[in-house]
Amino acid sequence: MNEAAPTPLEPIAFELSDEEARQAASRAALRAGLWGRFSRVHVAPLVAFCLFLAFTGILIFTGLIGRRLGEAALILAVIAFMASRMMAHWRMRGAQKKSFAAALALRNAGRIVIRIDASGLHVETAAGARCLSFAECEAAEEAGGMLYLWPRKGEPAFLPARAFASGRAAQEFVARLRLEIRRQA
Numbered sequence: 001m002n003e004a005a006p007t008p009l010e011p012i013a014f015e016l017s018d019e020e021a022r023q024a025a026s027r028a029a030l031r032a033g034l035w036g037r038f039s040r041v042h043v044a045p046l047v048a049f050c051l052f053l054a055f056t057g058i059l060i061f062t063g064l065i066g067r068r069l070g071e072a073a074l075i076l077a078v079i080a081f082m083a084s085r086m087m088a089h090w091r092m093r094g095a096q097k098k099s100f101a102a103a104l105a106l107r108n109a110g111r112i113v114i115r116i117d118a119s120g121l122h123v124e125t126a127a128g129a130r131c132l133s134f135a136e137c138e139a140a141e142e143a144g145g146m147l148y149l150w151p152r153k154g155e156p157a158f159l160p161a162r163a164f165a166s167g168r169a170a171q172e173f174v175a176r177l178r179l180e181i182r183r184q185a
């Protein structure tokens with residue numbers, strides 16, 4: 001495709017509400033907590049637990065191991081499975097707290113101005129500026145009234161859909177972000 005370079009958009013200015021900051025932090029934490037580890041941390045222990053239950057049940061029913069030994073093994077398996085679930089839960093809580101702290105800092109920064117040009121998305125606050133290059137991003141999406149730009153590493157950029165004149169304008173903005181990400185990938 002031979003597409004022309006995008007024209008810069010007018011700056012988008014807004015202030016995040018507490019609820020919007022909480023919502024964005026929650027989504028960012030979930031994505032960070034699950035990214036690249038979902039199968040290893042959440043699915044693998046469940047699969048291993050189910051296979052162990054089936055294998056132990058077969059050994060008990062066929063008489064290859066005693067009933068009491070089988071029951072002890074099952075109790076230990078349940079304890080190990082619950083411990084792995086608790087560790088995964090604590091990891092998710094840690095990611096949520098970290099993301100909430102970042103979103104709260106952005107919320108407390110006051111007015112946020114977002115600019116977009118050919119190089120990326122620029123987020124400017126009273127505390128400083130940040131640029132997310134489109135080449136370093138993997139996705140843009142709209143969820144729950146918030147627009148997100150997800151980098152491969154680090155915290156996402158997000159803004160409320162209410163910062164646009166209409167829902168259609170917000171959708172067009174997300175479509176433009178997606179196009180830029182694909183174009184620079």
